[in-house]
Amino acid sequence: MRSFWRLKIALLLIIMTSTACSFAVSPVDLLKAPSVSTDLQEMRQAIHNELPTGAKLTIPEQLESVKAAIIEADLDGDGINEAIAFYKKEINQFEFGVLVLSKKEGKWKKIADIKELGSSVQFVDFKDVTGDGTPVMLVGWSGGEDVKKELTVYQMKEGTVQDIGRFSYTELAIGDLDNNGIADIVLIQQDRNLMNAKAELYKYEEGRIRLSDEHILDGGVGGYIQVLFGKATASRNGIFITAQVGAHSSFTTLLVKEDGRLKDVFGDTKQYVMLSPYGVIHRDINQDEIIEIASLFEPPANGPLPLVDVPWIHRWHQWDGQAGLNLVYENYYDYGAGFRFDFPAKWWGQYTIVKEEKEHLNLVRFYHVENEEKGREFFSLAYYPVDDKLKNKIEWENQQMHTIDLGERNGQIFTAVIPRASQNSRGTSGFEALRLDDEEIISYFHFLPKE
Numbered sequence: 001m002r003s004f005w006r007l008k009i010a011l012l013l014i015i016m017t018s019t020a021c022s023f024a025v026s027p028v029d030l031l032k033a034p035s036v037s038t039d040l041q042e043m044r045q046a047i048h049n050e051l052p053t054g055a056k057l058t059i060p061e062q063l064e065s066v067k068a069a070i071i072e073a074d075l076d077g078d079g080i081n082e083a084i085a086f087y088k089k090e091i092n093q094f095e096f097g098v099l100v101l102s103k104k105e106g107k108w109k110k111i112a113d114i115k116e117l118g119s120s121v122q123f124v125d126f127k128d129v130t131g132d133g134t135p136v137m138l139v140g141w142s143g144g145e146d147v148k149k150e151l152t153v154y155q156m157k158e159g160t161v162q163d164i165g166r167f168s169y170t171e172l173a174i175g176d177l178d179n180n181g182i183a184d185i186v187l188i189q190q191d192r193n194l195m196n197a198k199a200e201l202y203k204y205e206e207g208r209i210r211l212s213d214e215h216i217l218d219g220g221v222g223g224y225i226q227v228l229f230g231k232a233t234a235s236r237n238g239i240f241i242t243a244q245v246g247a248h249s250s251f252t253t254l255l256v257k258e259d260g261r262l263k264d265v266f267g268d269t270k271q272y273v274m275l276s277p278y279g280v281i282h283r284d285i286n287q288d289e290i291i292e293i294a295s296l297f298e299p300p301a302n303g304p305l306p307l308v309d310v311p312w313i314h315r316w317h318q319w320d321g322q323a324g325l326n327l328v329y330e331n332y333y334d335y336g337a338g339f340r341f342d343f344p345a346k347w348w349g350q351y352t353i354v355k356e357e358k359e360h361l362n363l364v365r366f367y368h369v370e371n372e373e374k375g376r377e378f379f380s381l382a383y384y385p386v387d388d389k390l391k392n393k394i395e396w397e398n399q400q401m402h403t404i405d406l407g408e409r410n411g412q413i414f415t416a417v418i419p420r421a422s423q424n425s426r427g428t429s430g431f432e433a434l435r436l437d438d439e440e441i442i443s444y445f446h447f448l449p450k451e
């Protein structure tokens with residue numbers, strides 16, 4: 001398969017024709033454009049008219065959620081968007097194409113019909129990688145499982161579209177790492193047979209995209225869980241590379257660009273936080289635009305538990321700009337039940353979690369921890385079938401528990417159950433100072449978005 005793919009790539013042709021091919025029919029409901037800046041009907045019709053016989057519009061995998069079969073982007077910088085559409089030949093499932101149409105003097109004209117071979121269009125993006133202020137089209141073509149993907153960089157100049165770079169890759173990230181207004185291309189190359197991996201930095205020079213730096217990565221990893229470009233601090237961007245290590249752990253490397261080169265910000269300073277017992281996904285959890293690095297921590301003072309039974313605490317860290325990390329957020333996720341609970345900063349390091357699962361009643365209990373010992377219970381989050389609502393309510397009333405209704409999800413009722421000890425007036429030290437009131441409990445509890 002690999003050699004077939006390589007051979008076909010070598011034989012690649014960029015065909016630019018200006019003759020309309022056929023009036024092939026494709027599902028009109030696929031045609032949804034991301035903007036209304038252009039006369040949609042006219043644009044759709046023009047794309048239709050240029051589709052080769054037996055071709056069907058296809059949506060790049062990365063855009064599947066937005067259902068954009070026609071993409072608009074200004075590829076020549078004249079202020080008017082080009083219309084770009086990917087298609088697939090029905091008879092030969094390895095034949096793909098991209099149509100680029102430009103609006104000149106009020107009429108849509110075909111600029112390019114680029115033919116490629118692959119099994120899917122994985123990725124498409126439009127970024128200025130040359131520094132001329134005009135975006136290029138970056139397309140990731142996939143040749144199928146076990147075959148390296150191919151990134152092609154297309155530039156529109158003087159009315160034609162040309163390929164200015166073509167590279168195989170395992171994973172990619174594209175963004176402006178050094179804030180100079182020019183997007184940087186970073187490709188991760190992993191060879192699982194040779195057990196090596198590296199990150200490559202590319203830049204535009206003399207009309208082509210060229211390799212400008214390499215950074216060796218751990219080659220013993222399984223695969224990549226996430227490769228994310230984003231803000232690493234308020235002023236610096238980075239690439240967060242999370243690889244699977246061992247059976248279920250993950251390890252994250254944060255790369256930035258310094259003096260034109262890729263740099264692992266933690267280098268040899270081992271950051272325990274970057275290793276997580278289970279795979280994690282990093283993101284901007286506190287909505288300050290900076291990516292937080294997630295890791296899982298075992299709740300303290302619980303005694304030994306099998307890994308699968310640990311009610312893991314999610315700890316979210318930000319890079320401090322040097323070789324360290326700052327803890328900025330902590331929460332607990334229960335994906336099965338569909339909720340999360342965020343912990344206030346005053347709780348950090350002073351609480352633990354115990355999960356109790358019974359047939360009709362699940363409890364996530366939060367306890368105070370002092371001197372590494374489990375103390376009194378703050379409260380618990382209970383969830384149970386709707387039918388058991390009355391029974392549980394009566395039981396909690398008999399036990400003089402205070403309860404707060406948190407809502408219903410997937411046929412289950414969610415209730416915060418607060419023991420007497422945690423209902424007393426607020427003190428100023430230890431357990432009393434950490435106690436949460438009803439409003440706080442409600443504000444820290446969130447249902448997860450439905451999938």
Ligand SMILES: [Ca+2]
Pocket residue numbers: 073074075076077078079080081082102
């Ligand atoms: Ca244009």
Ligand SMILES: [Ca+2]
Pocket residue numbers: 175176177178179180181182183184
């Ligand atoms: Ca840059």
Ligand SMILES: [Ca+2]
Pocket residue numbers: 283284285286287288289290291292
């Ligand atoms: Ca953030």
